[in-house]
Amino acid sequence: MKHLLLPCLLLLAACKQEVADIPDPTPMTETALSYFCQMNVAEHGGPKGQIHLEGYAAPIFFAQVRDLVAYLKGPERDADILAIYVSDMGAAPSWAEPGVENWIAAESAQFVVGAEVAGGMGAPEIVPFATPDKAQAFIDQYGGASMPLDTIPDAAAIGAVDLDQPLEQPS
Numbered sequence: 001m002k003h004l005l006l007p008c009l010l011l012l013a014a015c016k017q018e019v020a021d022i023p024d025p026t027p028m029t030e031t032a033l034s035y036f037c038q039m040n041v042a043e044h045g046g047p048k049g050q051i052h053l054e055g056y057a058a059p060i061f062f063a064q065v066r067d068l069v070a071y072l073k074g075p076e077r078d079a080d081i082l083a084i085y086v087s088d089m090g091a092a093p094s095w096a097e098p099g100v101e102n103w104i105a106a107e108s109a110q111f112v113v114g115a116e117v118a119g120g121m122g123a124p125e126i127v128p129f130a131t132p133d134k135a136q137a138f139i140d141q142y143g144g145a146s147m148p149l150d151t152i153p154d155a156a157a158i159g160a161v162d163l164d165q166p167l168e169q170p171s
Contacts, residue, residue, distance in 0.1 A: 021082065022052075022082055022083050023052045023059070023082055023083050025050060025059075025083075025085040025101075025103030026050060026052075026058065026059050027100045027101045028042060028048060028050075028061065028099075028100040028101075029042070029100070030042050032061040039063060039121075042100075044063045044064075044119075044120025044121060045095050045096040045097075045098065045119075045120050045169060046063075046064060046065075046095055046098060046117075046118070046119040046120040046125050046127075046169075047064070047065045047086060047087035047089050047092070047098050047119070047125065047126075047127055047128055048061065048062060048063065048064075048065070048086070048087045048098055048120070049061070049062040049064075049065050049067070049068030049084070049085065049086045049087070049106070050062070050068075050084075050085050050086075050103070051068065051071065051072075051081055051083070051084050051085075052081070052082040052083040052084075052085075053077075053078055053079040053080065053081060053082065054079045054080040054081075054082055055079050056078070056079060059083075059085075063119070063120040063121050064119035064120050064121050064123060064125055064126075065086055065087070065111070065119065065125060065126045065127065065128055066119055066123055066124065066125055066126045066156070066157050067121070067157075068084070068086065068106075069126055069149075069152055069156065069157035070157040070158050072084070072149075073154055073157055073158055074158075083105070084105070084106035084107070084149075085103040085104065085105060085106060086103065086104060086106045086109055086128040087099060087102060087103065087104075087128060088102045088103070088104045088109070088128065088129060088130040089127050089128060089129055089134070089138070090129045090130055090131060090134030090135075091130065095117075095169055095170040096169075104128065104130045106128070106149050107148075107149055107150075108130075109128040109129060109130060109148075109149065110128070110129045110130075110131070110132050110134075110135040110146045110147070110148065111126050111127065111128050111129075111135075111146065111147055111148070111149060111152055112126070112127040112128075112129065112135050112138050112139055112142075112144040112145070112146055113126050113144055113145055113146075113147060113152055113153070113156045114143065114144040114145055114156070115127060115138065115139065115142040115143050115144030116142055116143050116144075116167055117142050117167055117169070117170055118167035118169060122167075123161040124156075124161065124167060126152060126156060126157065127144075129146075132146060138170075141170075142170065
C-alpha cells in the first residue's frame with residue numbers, strides 16, 4: 001500500500017498542474033487589439049473573443065466571435081491553445097457595450113449562428129450565450145440556430161462576406 005501512495009500523489013500533482021495552467025479570462029481593456037486587423041477591440045460593438053496560447057503572456061483578442069471561429073478553423077497557429085473565452089451576450093449591458101469581464105469558456109457556450117446581425121467589423125456575427133434560454137430569446141428576435149462551438153459550420157466563419165447586406169445592430 002505504501003508503494004502505491006507516491007505514484008498516486010505524483011499523478012494527482014500532475015493533474016492539479018494541468019488545471020492550474022489554464023489561464024483565467026483577461027478583462028478587455030482600451031488597449032486590446034484585434035488579432036487579424038489590429039484595430040482597437042473596444043471601439044466595436046458586438047461579442048468579443050480571446051484565445052490564450054501556450055508560451056504567450058497575454059491572450060489574442062478578436063473584435064468579432066466570427067473571427068475567433070475562423071482562427072480556430074484555420075490551419076495556421078502560433079502555439080497550442082490553452083483556453084478560449086467569448087463574451088456572454090446574455091450578460092452584456094448592450095450590443096454596443098458587450099462587457100469587459102463577462103467572459104465564458106467557449107466550450108460551454110451556446111452560439112447563435114445565422115442570425116441577421118452584424119458584428120463589430122460589419123460581417124455576420126456568431127453570438128455566444130452562457131445559457132440556452134438566452135440564446136433562444138435572441139433567436140426568437142433575430143433568427144439563426146443555437147449550437148456548440150465544435151459544430152459551427154466552416155461557412156459561418158470562413159469565406160467571402162457581402163458587407164452590403166442589410167444586417168441589424170441589436171440594442
